[in-house]
Amino acid sequence: MDGYRKCYAGSIEDNEAVTQASYEILSGIKAFVLDMDGTVFLSDRLLPGAVELVEYLKGSQIPLLFLTNNSSEHRGNYTEKLNQLGLAVDESMIFTSGEATAHFLQEHFPHMQRIDLFGTPALEEEFKIHGFNLTTEYPQALVLGFDTTLTYEKLWRLCDGVRAGLPYFATHPDINCPLEQGVMPDIGAIIAFVAASTGRNPDYIIGKPNSPVVSALMKRLGLPADQICMVGDRLYTDIALGQAGLRTVLVLSGETKPSDLDESPFQADLVVENLEQLYTIIKYS
Ligand SMILES: [Mg+2]
Numbered sequence: 499m500d501g502y503r504k505c506y507a508g509s510i511e512d513n514e515a516v517t518q519a520s521y522e523i524l525s526g527i528k529a530f531v532l533d534m535d536g537t538v539f540l541s542d543r544l545l546p547g548a549v550e551l552v553e554y555l556k557g558s559q560i561p562l563l564f565l566t567n568n569s570s571e572h573r574g575n576y577t578e579k580l581n582q583l584g585l586a587v588d589e590s591m592i593f594t595s596g597e598a599t600a601h602f603l604q605e606h607f608p609h610m611q612r613i614d615l616f617g618t619p620a621l622e623e624e625f626k627i628h629g630f631n632l633t634t635e636y637p638q639a640l641v642l643g644f645d646t647t648l649t650y651e652k653l654w655r656l657c658d659g660v661r662a663g664l665p666y667f668a669t670h671p672d673i674n675c676p677l678e679q680g681v682m683p684d685i686g687a688i689i690a691f692v693a694a695s696t697g698r699n700p701d702y703i704i705g706k707p708n709s710p711v712v713s714a715l716m717k718r719l720g721l722p723a724d725q726i727c728m729v730g731d732r733l734y735t736d737i738a739l740g741q742a743g744l745r746t747v748l749v750l751s752g753e754t755k756p757s758d759l760d761e762s763p764f765q766a767d768l769v770v771e772n773l774e775q776l777y778t779i780i781k782y783s
Contacts, residue, residue, distance in 0.1 A: 530726075532564050533732070567706050572620035594624070595711065613633070644670070733762045
């Protein structure tokens with residue numbers, strides 16, 4: 499099993515375990531992408547090492563993005579939350595699946611300018627910033643986000659467009675969005691509704707764990723995939739991005755327990771306890 503895993507940095511108390519192998523895995527990395535929940539914070543508690551890592555990367559001029567699949571909220575909401583928790587970050591450091599979708603369309607479908615968008619006002623703003631023409635009249639493509647302002651009328655219009663064969667993009671695949679208590683139905687449930695009516699699924703789903711988000715990160719950061727390091731707590735979303743070429747670091751501060759690694763098809767390049775241990779490795783590598 500240990501041979502199957504690429505590198506486990508070991509217990510944080512054990513300095514010997516911060517090995518040369520850990521340094522080598524991170525060598526050549528030019529930018530870091532951090533998952534938020536379970537990696538940077540848990541509910542309203544900042545996790546160990548977050549402040550030190552963010553300050554170190556900023557001070558070293560190493561680009562850093564905070565990645566979220568949630569395309570319903572404005573980037574400012576995440577900035578505010580991170581600021582309140584004590585992290586000095588600004589909106590330009592937040593990368594949502596909505597922004598990723600805009601980058602992906604511009605990179606791979608530059609002729610698609612007229613978009614019928616199904617999303618919140620925050621997602622509409624994101625697309626307008628990127629220069630898209632949002633319209634229900636003769637759109638060239640359909641873009642579905644996590645639309646908490648969804649109405650039956652919008653669903654019907656989306657189904658009509660999908661049935662008519664328009665190119666169909668979804669910002670991310672999550673079926674439910676976890677809350678403090680329970681869940682709220684996410685975009686995956688809307689995708690399922692549309693599929694039940696039309697028999698079609700989206701042509702592209704951008705967010706984690708899908709490869710289009712890696713393409714969007716490469717465009718946003720101007721770097722090849724193997725110079726970007728994804729840091730996250732979930733094997734099947736964050737670490738799965740390793741299959742699209744990113745270097746990956748698993749933190750054990752969130753959802754994943756060490757025993758989960760035995761069964762997972764997704765293995766991180768490096769496994770650390772938390773951001774504190776990652777900070778120590780980056781600082782001394
Ligand atoms: Mg997470």
